Amino acid sequence: MDWKADKFSSVEQVMDGMKAAHYICDSQVATTVYLACNLEKPVLVEGPAGVGKTELAKVVAEYLEAPLIRIQCYEGLDESKALYEWKYGKQLLYTQLLKDKLDTIMHKEDKLADSIEKLHQYDDIFFSPHFLEPRPLLKALEQPDGVVLLIDEIDKADEEFEAFLLEVLSDFQVSIPEIGTIKAVRKPVVFLTSNNARELSEALKRRCLHLYIPFPSAALEREVIKTRLPQIGEKLRKQLVAFIQAVRTLDIRKPPSISETIDWARVLLLMHAESLNRELVGKTLNVILKHEEDIRVAEEKLISLTAEALKADDGMTGE
């Protein structure tokens, strides 16, 4: 019945599909995506920075083989940048070009009232779809083959913008005063992401399914590294994941995210490392920690952290 129905017949199918697109997720993520597509509801994704919230939307787009339309939210984003704008330039240009034409139209009528009357017959031409500049939201609704719409970092936008989104999110339509209501040709799959910079409104939350992506468990993180960087040795993989997991429990400002784990794995790969050691970790600590004081905290405990990570590997292989 729907353009995405055959891709969403079961949760397992979604999970496998995402895995094929190199995105490893737990079953909560897969279930929510599955539900969102079947209930035709937007998904609000929350969680710490760098756990793959934006990536999720990209992967779903890839899985559906649909284009991804993305709006990056920021303070001051308004409907003229997100939804539509009139092509003022084109309108002006046309009025200039058509000046002569207007003269000929008006030519015979010498009375002002008659001219106005005549003009009224052409009244809406300058505010018709031809002069409409569609912005991402409108584009997403107009796509004939369905799209994945990603509204990134909604918490950075103003509250007004959030309120303005409500119509799109609940009915998949927008109202343009001069033209009327435009409905989605095919309902897009919508993802909203938030870093919790501020509390989102109840109204918005009510219209969305909610997904919280936490930092991954060790097993999941190992799986992610394995999929992204298959070249990396098993031993090193276990060690570095154990190390990252330990660092996350420290009292630091910005715990390392998955993307940082992947970066670090890449760096270690470049350095042809076979296994973690204190010196190596000390040198590359700035890849996973981005604050001076965080690095200092980690450096203090470097010996025990590294030892733990090495031990974790032993324990795991022993099992």
Place this chain on the structure above:
Amino acid sequence: MEGVLGDFITVLRKAGVRISISESLDAVNAAQIMGYDNRRRLKEALSASLAKSHAEKKIFDSCFDSFFSFNFFQSPKKANAHHPEAYGEALKDPLAALVLKDDKGQLAALMTEAGRMANVSSIKNPMQKSLFTMKILNQMGMPGMEAMVGQIKNSTGSGLSQQTAELLEKGRDDLLQTVKEYVEQQLQLNADGVDSKDQFLKTTPLSQIELRHFHRMDGLIQKLIRQLEDRHSRRLKTANRGKLDYKKTLRKSVSYGGFLFAPLWKKKKENRPDVIVICDISRSVLRTVRFLMLFIYGLNKRIGKIHTFIFYSNMIDASYIFDRYSIEEALSKITTDPSLPIIRGKSDYNTMFTNFRDHHLHLVTKNTTVVILGDARNNFNPPRAEVLKAIGERCKRLIWLNPETKPFWGTGDSEIKTYAPYCHLLQECNTLVHLERVVGKLLSAKR
């Protein structure tokens, strides 16, 4: 099954998760898509459609686990190695048949259904436990089974039917135990609802709130503060448009060939009130002081400057205490710290007003809101209403909060009627609801 889902949603609401009707509809749809056979999938689906923040997810998890824990009837029963053909008569009673067949699924379903019929989710306190247990057992058909047991016993039949009777009695005891546990669980789920208690605390006179409720009160105040903040930050945003910004408009018009297409506006400055609080900290007022201060300092994002004066027999400037210590510490300091230069004798509005006029009147500007909290019991000292008049004329607003109930105003040594004409707002203030209203008015810009 929708009924059970409804009950679950009620439980979640009571636990503090906000769920709207549309969300419960989503949950029903989600459950239909997912089916009820995979517990984990069901949990994930409901979690996505009902719990909308990280905190709510945690509540959801614990509620789900205890609500959908069908541990009932799971106790390892010895296999019924008896001869089913010997049950004979006993199978005629539906409940007895279930017990004899040991059909746990059916029994559990029957029990939940009976629970719903008996409206067990309305259980409020432990006293009701046996009542609900009775009701559920009756609903399940216990009397019929009891009669059956008696009948079999009296029939003096073969050894086999006596065994059946024993089996039934055993089953009855198990059932009784299980239903009791079920009711207990329902009590746990339903009775710790916060709503009713909060409502009660909101309207109880502050002076009568016991110490053990303070913790909950503080939570409540935080909640109210957030509501107030939401309300007022929004109002400021919508009223943000000021005068036409000519420069910006011209600059913008360049891209439209000089046509003034898009007028731009100057932003209005955010209007944050400065507040001067003068508190009577005599024993009769102290409780209210505590809660008012929690409010005002909780809202310091919306308030520009706060000056705090406290007085008893004399007055001191206590702003530094609140600046330096956390609000909790500061409050305990002003109430008990003996090193403070405050004399705890009889409250004296005369000294307070003269002191304020002589030393602090310059703090009062046209942007200031002055809040005086006290019962105006002046111990027959001169009232000094002329100072209050002077303050009222200088400041933007003068608010007097009186923790006494209205009938007592003006009786005995109360001077409140003398002060009343000079205040822009005089209000009785002895419950949380009063306080919230006052602070709301404090934040709104108009008089």
